[in-house]
Amino acid sequence: MGLTVAPSNLWFLAWIALIPLWIALSKSTLTATLAGFLWGCGYHGLALFWITGIHPMTWMGVSWLNSLIIAIFCWLLITFWGAILVTIWSYILHYIITHNLLKLKLISPIFIKIFLGVTIWCLLEKIWSFSPLWWTSLSLTQSPYNLAILQLLKISGTTTITALILLINGLFAENIILIINNKQHFYKDKYNLIANAIIILTITHGIGYINYQIKISNNPLEVINIGIIQGNIPNEIKLYDTGLKTAIINYTNGYNDLAKQKVDVILTPETALPLFYDDIKNNSSFYQTIIKQKIPLWLGAFDQIKNNYTNSLFFIDKEGIVITKYDKIKLVPLGEYIPFSNILGNLIDRLSPLDAHLIAGKKNQILNTTLGKVIVGICYDSAFAENFRFQASKGGEFIITASNNAHYSDAMPFQHHAQDVMRAIETDRYMAKATNTGYSAIIDPHGNTKWISQLHQYQTHVGKIYRRNTKTLYVAKGDWLIILLTFLMMSYFFSHYFRGDRSNQ
Incomplete structure (x- = not known):
């Protein structure tokens, strides 16, 4: 099996x-x-x-x-x-x-x-x-x-x-x-x-x-031209100065290229810029690019909440204002937090200097944007169908996911894609997904992969997805x-x- x-x-x-x-x-x-x-x-x-x-x-x-x-x-x-x-x-x-x-x-x-x-x-x-x-x-x-x-x-x-x-x-x-x-x-x-x-x-x-x-019935009035940036920042450098500089260059160039193509919105991967959003807004040249080009953006970054922080996807409108954000609900065990920490925490601490500071987002998040209601998942969320079903039942019209699968072998990104295909079919929704090193993709409500990126390559892509308001039996019941x-x-x-x-x- x-x-x-x-x-x-x-x-x-x-x-x-x-x-x-x-x-x-x-x-x-x-x-x-x-x-x-x-x-x-x-x-x-x-x-x-x-x-x-x-x-x-x-x-x-x-x-x-x-x-x-x-x-x-x-x-x-x-x-x-x-x-x-x-x-x-x-x-x-x-x-x-x-x-x-x-x-x-x-x-x-x-x-x-x-x-x-x-x-x-x-x-x-x-x-x-x-x-x-x-x-x-x-x-x-x-x-x-x-x-x-x-x-x-x-x-x-x-x-x-x-x-x-x-x-x-x-x-x-x-x-x-x-x-x-x-x-x-x-x-x-x-x-x-x-x-x-x-x-x-x-x-x-x-x-x-x-x-x-x-045949999938697509209303031309509900089309969204979405630009996807696959930044391809290896984990070996992602959290260091070299990686951060490369990320700012890649995402700035990608944003500018897609803006020239008059897309409706641009999607970046999970923690595309591994900084707190306030630092990006106040100190990053990337934010100035948003103000200049005026194209709405889904930006993967961190959000500070008191002494903790969340892994978030911010929806920034054309004026550079955060309209809403989604906080990752399902954190990766052993990577973003320690499960059964009372039993395993001391063992992990002895073996690794990693700390787990992330907190999970609240369940049942509902996101309203200038492009409509959105169903959102970040990385590991894709394995948990109920999160997507709930958002669809509350009026979510299309799905976006943002991920970083660079930690694992090349088999994992395709399994992740397989999870996303099931989420699109269950909810009868179009999905656009941006992943740091691949696979980024666009999936239709039948599970057809309309476009998929190459692994370990910097890529941008413009594709069409459509807002839908159908309800499958699974979504409804x-x-x-x-x-x-x-x-x-x-x-x-x-x-x-x-x-x-x-x-x-």
Whole structure:
């Protein structure tokens, strides 16, 4: 399963990759639980191996050895956190199977098992998405390549895709188990469950493809000509004088070039200028360029709040006045703050001189600009769909994201792009994204990448996005599918409990 995520184009393997784990659920408790843990390590460990790209951090004053230790520790931590999810799922489902909890009149135990497997996994993913360490939903395996199935994100977000992947794998696996145990005589057709899986897979992809083929209705009156600057300031110099001077030169030149093309607004990456905004306004030649050219700008910088500061994206109008700003909500664990600091803080402090001074922005931010209501995300925010859904439900008309992925290996920027593709589809919105070293891009509401930059190159681009006011079922109702599945699961367990209670009387 770890091979299915971007930048690999092996998304189709996700529809069979769970079969060995599913088969192991009927074995001993140790086998089932260990299989879950190892499968989780394989998936999350491979998918998130890009985190090791933070090594070496010698440019930050961290010794080579300590840098290696930090990188390995980060990788093992996020791998273990993901593996716990799969381990819990395996243990719970194994317990249900071995404790005879799959009985219900008129419904085959196989279908109850598959239903519970789908529901429990989706519920665990939902719980994990509230944690600070979240990236690798099973739905990510289909992005950005399988755009047909990704259209179903509009129904109930990532739960829709995750549930389908579990369902198909479960049907395949249960048919294989029947064949192995020579119990295929229970069904008229030896391959009945496999046939059902193929039919469901075909129908869902067909529905998605039909929706994908529907022409996007763009109102010419709602067009925004947006200029994007990819500054390409390597992290090795970004926070030092050399990097700051290079950033001011690159963003000034980019701003001037785009201003000549009469764009409506210009977008810069996360912390394009790693300074407090007041310092930029009072001491930077870049601010004078804004006053001169009079083109609105989204500027990535810091904002000081008492003794702390936020990672922010400022919307500056043509007069150089900050109309509004967005503060990054989801800070990067271990990079921008220390999760579980009571436990891990002392260890990290011994290994690294880094300090975590950032504070998270408030949830449920609503941004009104001269260009309309905007849905905004900064970097790690892209992994958390609810933030985008909420802003869309409150009238957000298009999406912008600003990021800096220069810390990691080259696999990470494309996975980040895959996350952004899903956010655009879920909300049925155009997205413009600026990233320090790539990938910057423009994405349409069907998830098509209309333009994408090169990695590690300074680039500017002018593209068109459109304001939209549609509401998908997911935007309007949220993740209703997980609520429905959980309700049905609890109803099943309650009915099973009361039936068992009566039978004991």
